[in-house]
Amino acid sequence: MKKISEAVKEKPWIGWVLYFITIIVVFLIGLLGSSIIERRVEYTQIIQTVKPIADWEPRNEVWGENYPREYETYLKTGDTNFASKHGGSVMVDMLDRYPDLVILWAGYAFSRDYKQGRGHYYAVKDVVNTLRTGVPQPATCWTCKSTDVPRLINQMGVNEFYKKTWAELLNEVKNPIGCQDCHDPKTMNLRITRPALKEAFQRQGKDITQATHQEMRFLVCAQCHVEYYFKGKDEKYLTFPWDNGLTVENMERYYDSLGYTDWIHTISKAPMLKAQHPDFELYKFGIHAERQISCTDCHMPYKSEGGVKFTNHHVQSPLNNISNSCAICHRESEEELKKNVYDRQDKIFELSHLATTSLVKAHFEAKIAWEKGTTEEEMKSILNLIRQAQWRWDFVAASHGGSFHAPLECARILGNSILKAEEARTKLAELLSRKGVQLPVQIPDIATKEKAQLYIGLNIDSLKKTRPDFSSGFSKVNN
Amino acid sequence: MKKISEAVKEKPWIGWVLYFITIIVVFLIGLLGSSIIERRVEYTQIIQTVKPIADWEPRNEVWGENYPREYETYLKTGDTNFASKHGGSVMVDMLDRYPDLVILWAGYAFSRDYKQGRGHYYAVKDVVNTLRTGVPQPATCWTCKSTDVPRLINQMGVNEFYKKTWAELLNEVKNPIGCQDCHDPKTMNLRITRPALKEAFQRQGKDITQATHQEMRFLVCAQCHVEYYFKGKDEKYLTFPWDNGLTVENMERYYDSLGYTDWIHTISKAPMLKAQHPDFELYKFGIHAERQISCTDCHMPYKSEGGVKFTNHHVQSPLNNISNSCAICHRESEEELKKNVYDRQDKIFELSHLATTSLVKAHFEAKIAWEKGTTEEEMKSILNLIRQAQWRWDFVAASHGGSFHAPLECARILGNSILKAEEARTKLAELLSRKGVQLPVQIPDIATKEKAQLYIGLNIDSLKKTRPDFSSGFSKVNN
Numbered sequence: 033m034k035k036i037s038e039a040v041k042e043k044p045w046i047g048w049v050l051y052f053i054t055i056i057v058v059f060l061i062g063l064l065g066s067s068i069i070e071r072r073v074e075y076t077q078i079i080q081t082v083k084p085i086a087d088w089e090p091r092n093e094v095w096g097e098n099y100p101r102e103y104e105t106y107l108k109t110g111d112t113n114f115a116s117k118h119g120g121s122v123m124v125d126m127l128d129r130y131p132d133l134v135i136l137w138a139g140y141a142f143s144r145d146y147k148q149g150r151g152h153y154y155a156v157k158d159v160v161n162t163l164r165t166g167v168p169q170p171a172t173c174w175t176c177k178s179t180d181v182p183r184l185i186n187q188m189g190v191n192e193f194y195k196k197t198w199a200e201l202l203n204e205v206k207n208p209i210g211c212q213d214c215h216d217p218k219t220m221n222l223r224i225t226r227p228a229l230k231e232a233f234q235r236q237g238k239d240i241t242q243a244t245h246q247e248m249r250f251l252v253c254a255q256c257h258v259e260y261y262f263k264g265k266d267e268k269y270l271t272f273p274w275d276n277g278l279t280v281e282n283m284e285r286y287y288d289s290l291g292y293t294d295w296i297h298t299i300s301k302a303p304m305l306k307a308q309h310p311d312f313e314l315y316k317f318g319i320h321a322e323r324q325i326s327c328t329d330c331h332m333p334y335k336s337e338g339g340v341k342f343t344n345h346h347v348q349s350p351l352n353n354i355s356n357s358c359a360i361c362h363r364e365s366e367e368e369l370k371k372n373v374y375d376r377q378d379k380i381f382e383l384s385h386l387a388t389t390s391l392v393k394a395h396f397e398a399k400i401a402w403e404k405g406t407t408e409e410e411m412k413s414i415l416n417l418i419r420q421a422q423w424r425w426d427f428v429a430a431s432h433g434g435s436f437h438a439p440l441e442c443a444r445i446l447g448n449s450i451l452k453a454e455e456a457r458t459k460l461a462e463l464l465s466r467k468g469v470q471l472p473v474q475i476p477d478i479a480t481k482e483k484a485q486l487y488i489g490l491n492i493d494s495l496k497k498t499r500p501d502f503s504s505g506f507s508k509v510n511n
Numbered sequence: 512m513k514k515i516s517e518a519v520k521e522k523p524w525i526g527w528v529l530y531f532i533t534i535i536v537v538f539l540i541g542l543l544g545s546s547i548i549e550r551r552v553e554y555t556q557i558i559q560t561v562k563p564i565a566d567w568e569p570r571n572e573v574w575g576e577n578y579p580r581e582y583e584t585y586l587k588t589g590d591t592n593f594a595s596k597h598g599g600s601v602m603v604d605m606l607d608r609y610p611d612l613v614i615l616w617a618g619y620a621f622s623r624d625y626k627q628g629r630g631h632y633y634a635v636k637d638v639v640n641t642l643r644t645g646v647p648q649p650a651t652c653w654t655c656k657s658t659d660v661p662r663l664i665n666q667m668g669v670n671e672f673y674k675k676t677w678a679e680l681l682n683e684v685k686n687p688i689g690c691q692d693c694h695d696p697k698t699m700n701l702r703i704t705r706p707a708l709k710e711a712f713q714r715q716g717k718d719i720t721q722a723t724h725q726e727m728r729f730l731v732c733a734q735c736h737v738e739y740y741f742k743g744k745d746e747k748y749l750t751f752p753w754d755n756g757l758t759v760e761n762m763e764r765y766y767d768s769l770g771y772t773d774w775i776h777t778i779s780k781a782p783m784l785k786a787q788h789p790d791f792e793l794y795k796f797g798i799h800a801e802r803q804i805s806c807t808d809c810h811m812p813y814k815s816e817g818g819v820k821f822t823n824h825h826v827q828s829p830l831n832n833i834s835n836s837c838a839i840c841h842r843e844s845e846e847e848l849k850k851n852v853y854d855r856q857d858k859i860f861e862l863s864h865l866a867t868t869s870l871v872k873a874h875f876e877a878k879i880a881w882e883k884g885t886t887e888e889e890m891k892s893i894l895n896l897i898r899q900a901q902w903r904w905d906f907v908a909a910s911h912g913g914s915f916h917a918p919l920e921c922a923r924i925l926g927n928s929i930l931k932a933e934e935a936r937t938k939l940a941e942l943l944s945r946k947g948v949q950l951p952v953q954i955p956d957i958a959t960k961e962k963a964q965l966y967i968g969l970n971i972d973s974l975k976k977t978r979p980d981f982s983s984g985f986s987k988v989n990n
Contacts, residue, residue: 322851323843364802372801379919383926390930440858443922447862447929451869454933458940465944 085217088183092210095217101337106210106345109151123158124148127481132388134484135395136422139298140306141167144490149432152209152347160202163492166499170268171196175226176256179207182225190227194268202502214252222248226255232272249326250312257311257327257432259283261292278313280427280445284420293419298488300398302415307426314431318438330357349433373436380428380435383446387425390453394418397460397473404467414463417456424449564696567662571689574696580816585689585824588630602637603627606960611867613963614874615901618777619785620646623969628911631688631826639681642971645978649747650675654705655735658686661704669706673747681981693731701727705734711751728805729791736790736806736911738762740771757792759906759924763899772898777967779877781894786905793910797917809836828912852915859907859914862925866904869932873897876939876952883946893942896935903928 040047082098089095096103112122126146127134137143145163155177159165165173172194175181184204185193216223224230224240229251233240243251263271276282284305287293293303315321320330330350332343350357351373354366362369398414428434428442428449435442461471478484485492519526561577568574575582591601605625606613616622624642634656638644644652651673654660663683664672695702703709703719708730712719722730742750755761763784766772772782794800799809807822812835814823829836830852833845841848877893907913907921907928914921940950957963964971 319851322847368801372798376919379923382923386926386930440855440918440922443919443926444858444861447865447922447926450926450930451865451933454930454937458933458937461937461940462944462950465941471941 087217088186089212089217090179090183090207090210092179092207095211095215099211099220101335101340101342102211102345105335106347107153108346109348110153112150122148123150125481127484130388131478131481131484132392134481134488134490135299135392135478136388136426137306138395138488140295140304142306143485143488144492144495155208156205157208160502163495163499165198165502166495169198170194170262171198171201172262172268172270173198174201174205175228175270177209178205179210179212180205182212185227191267191269194262194270195266199500199502209256213255222252224251224255226270228260228270228272229255229258232274235275246324246326249328250315250321253327254312257309259308259310259313259427261287261294261308274313278316280310280424283310283313284423297395297418300395300415300418301402301411302395302398302418302422304419305423305426307423307430309430309432310427311432311434311437314428314434314441315437317441318436320437325361329360333357333360376439377435380439380442380446383443383450384425384429387421387446387449387453388429390450390457391418391422391425392478393472393475394421394453394456394460396475397457397464400469400473401460401463401467404464404469406463406467410463414456414459417452417459421449421452421456424452566696567665568691568696569658569662569686569689571658571686574690574694578690578699580814580819580821581690581824584814585826586632587825588827589632591629601627602629604960606963609867610957610960610963611871613960613967613969614778614871614957615867615905616785617874617967619774619783621785622964622967623971623974634687635684636687639981642974642978644677644981645974648677649673649741650677650680651741651747651749652677653680653684654707654749656688657684658689658691659684661691664706670746670748673741673749674745678979678981688735692734701731703730703734705749707739707749707751708734708737711753714754725803725805728807729794729800732806733791736788738787738789738792738906740766740773740787753792757795759789759903762789762792763902776874776897779874779894779897780881780890781874781877781897781901783898784902784905786902786909788909788911789906790911790913790916793907793913793920794916796920797915799916804840808839812836812839855918856914859918859921859925862922862929863904863908866900866925866928866932867908869929869936870897870901870904871957872951872954873900873932873935873939875954876936876943879948879952880939880942880946883943883948885942885946889942893935893938896931896938900928900931900935903931 036046036050040050085095085098092103092106096106124147126148127143133146134143137146141164144166147158147162150158159173159177175194181193184201188196211217213225214222222245230240240251258272260270260272262268273283273286276285287305292305294306295304296302297304315327328343331347332345333350333353333356334341335344335356336342344353344356351370354369358369359366364372395418398411398418401411401414424445428445431437431442464471464473476487478487482492515525515529519529564574564577571582571585575585603626605627606622612625613622616625620643623645626637626641629637638652638656654673660672663680667675690696692704693701701724709719719730737751739749739751741747752762752765755765766784771784773785774783775781776783794806809829810826811822811824812829812832813820814835815821823832823835830849833848837848838845843851874897877890877897880890880893903924907924910916910921943950943952955966957966961971
């Protein structure tokens with residue numbers, strides 16, 4: 033300091049230089065401080081402007097007033113323009129693309145209408161519009177569609193809720209899947225609102241309230257993205273068939289022990305099981321689950337805006353958002369990571385196609401066997417093989433993302449499906465030959481959805497005309 | 512400094528303390544310097560003591576004089592104590608463990624004797640001792656067994672080498688797989704010594720001399736760990752069936768276009784293909800190849816000894832050495848990584864078992880169809896399905912490590928194998944029923960290797976007695 037003051041005495045301009053440098057430095061520090069304060073203010077505003085949310089508040093827009101970022105990103109699940117541009121959910125008509133599905137589900141509502149699911153935002157609208165709900169359904173079908181469900185369950189009790197008809201609650205269920213399905217309105221903590229998951233845990237001797245926060249980040253999804261059935265002829269009690277474990281064989285053993293059957297196939301007369309969407313179960317057999325990665329980590333990764341880091345509620349395929357999902361752990365290029373996903377999916381698709389083709393043939397061969405006077409006793413083991421084969425195929429086909437979440441488990445299941453379908457066909461070949469039927473049997477023309485539906489006796493135009501008009505039921509939020 | 516000298520003047524003992532601290536510090540620096548010099552000396556010794564190695568020098572111990580670390584680790588491939596303790600290659604009798612294999616290979620030398628391969632060190636000894644070489648074989652069979660092969664090929668020309676009989680070269684082939692198979696004796700660079708790989712590249716319009724060092728780290732292995740056949744009735748020219756590509760279907764198309772068949776199955780009369788060990792081809796469809804990880808990275812990872820970092824030539828399963836192989840990239844515990852490997856292998860094993868069972872039945876059903884006077888025309892498509900199914904199964908079963916290297920590709924192949932085996936069985940069921948045969952047909956008792964071999968007409972004791980004594984041929988290195 034002594035030296036500086038001596039230097040300034042000798043050359044006064046040095047003093048001025050130091051003076052202006054100081055001004056600039058202080059100015060920059062000021063800017064930094066302001067930025068810090070501004071970000072804190074922004075964050076504090078969020079905390080301070082929170083208005084209390086009522087228990088069982090179903091309206092997502094009410095929650096959205098407190099949490100605009102989460103709500104705005106949630107609303108993007110309704111952006112079909114975005115989805116179609118990014119290969120997302122645009123209601124591809126799966127029956128149109130794969131008419132064989134009409135045959136596999138003959139006699140079950142899925143043969144009428146089965147489209148690729150859209151975002152959570154459309155949950156109520158799409159279930160109201162599908163031809164599947166033209167057939168009378170229990171209210172249990174609403175369980176996973178709306179934030180009104182926890183409210184109604186609280187109001188009427190879970191048993192009473194399930195026992196209603198689907199149509200009876202049309203005017204009560206307005207708000208699509210949203211905030212309160214997963215969050216506590218007081219604390220915003222993740223919570224389980226659907227009884228079926230809690231009960232499945234209880235029956236396995238596990239206490240779901242002991243789940244860690246990271247476990248909750250997949251368990252809230254597992255409330256709905258699972259295999260389930262409606263237990264009891266009248267109760268229609270939503271139940272997960274997990275008591276023996278989560279593999280496709282474990283659940284089959286569960287259903288078999290109850291003598292449970294979803295429907296009798298109209299072509300083969302086989303007692304069928306329909307797989308729902310065992311997304312959580314298949315995910316559990318994949319490497320990401322093994323590494324404790326939750327659904328949320330990839331489908332709802334963190335996002336930063338202003339000073340705030342929050343969970344992006346635009347639930348979507350991570351492939352639309354690789355830089356914030358896959359790339360958090362994987363250092364490869366987006367192009368390479370996409371290729372890795374598609375390579376896996378292609379192989380599963382190949383095996384799934386083989387199983388489909390075998391199953392279609394088996395249903396038609398069984399039909400001819402019945403026509404030739406084959407007895408129930410002769411058909412029993414064959415029909416059971418068809419049931420087992422299609423259950424395995426459907427378990428993979430109905431799952432969302434299973435071919436990526438657990439490709440090897442899917443391949444294992446499909447290998448078993450192919451074997452069982454072809455074992456049924458071997459037995460059928462024996463039967464049919466003994467009865468003098470020329471093989472291979474003629475498969476009718478089912479090359480399009482329309483032809484296949486006509487073949488199984490569905491008149492879709494008439495179904496559309498005779499179906500009740502439910503549209504008033506969802507005029508509020510969805511449009 | 513001024514203050515210190517003033518302090519020492521006041522308290523002279525401070526000077527002594529500083530003096531001794533200086534001595535200790537200088538001593539430690541000396542130790543460090545000595546260690547650095549010693550390591551450099553050690554390394555320089557290696558460089559300086561290198562004696563020239565002659566072209567085509569087959570003796571691994573001669574190379575070992577220059578490269579003791581590489582040689583010592585190479586010798587560990589002969590340590591069966593280590594292998595048995597670590598679940599490694601201990602010549603498990605595969606026919607004993609899976610008697611179905613005897614049936615699948617009926618009429619082919621593998622039904623006589625098929626043991627899990629041991630380390631490279633035993634390559635000559637084990638091929639001399641196996642009952643498979645009791646049957647006359649061409650010299651081509653030596654190609655991948657010995658460092659004497661490049662020497663002999665150089666000496667007699669590759670065409671002449673392949674045309675010899677295996678027995679004729681017994682006294683020439685002494686040194687098991689080793690140094691010169693992969694290294695240039697002048698530069699120690701990796702090099703390709705076996706013509707078949709170079710030729711396969713050429714036919715695909717690729718120049719193998721342009722391969723990068725990292726590519727060479729898997730290409731030297733791909734000289735032998737591949738699918739191959741002996742082209743030409745007399746030429747027996749070692750050829751890789753890669754001209755259409757590396758998938759199981761590509762190679763089948765190649766063999767089919769030549770009308771190539773390895774043997775006629777003695778039970779079903781199907782024109783069979785035997786898969787060799789398509790290790791490289793399957794590896795190419797796995798994620799490690801996708802990430803440019805070479806065979807060497809995991810099976811021969813780097814090791815440090817003294818001041819020298821070198822490649823561990825104890826070629827072995829990475830599971831015996833996880834900390835130096837998997838753990839270089841993967842941060843999970845050894846226990847977890849092992850579980851991940853075994854989980855994959857279990858699923859492939861399950862599918863492989865399903866394919867095996869279907870194939871065994873198909874062979875026996877075909878046999879009965881022949882006995883009932885079925886015509887060649889009727890059997891043609893059935894036998895082709897059996898050929899296709901078993902080729903696919905064998906492609907996976909014969910590969911080393913395919914179930915880990917590319918589990919999903921293995922599952923895809925096995926799913927197709929199961930389908931084709933069962934399609935053959937469906938056609939057989941039709942044929943047999945028309946001929947009044949009661950299904951399912953009776954499968955003979957093939958519950959043990961001995962029973963299965965007896966069934967296909969093999970008298971192993973007599974084979975052992977009548978087989979020439981080749982043992983003098985390998986007395987030098989192996990014992």
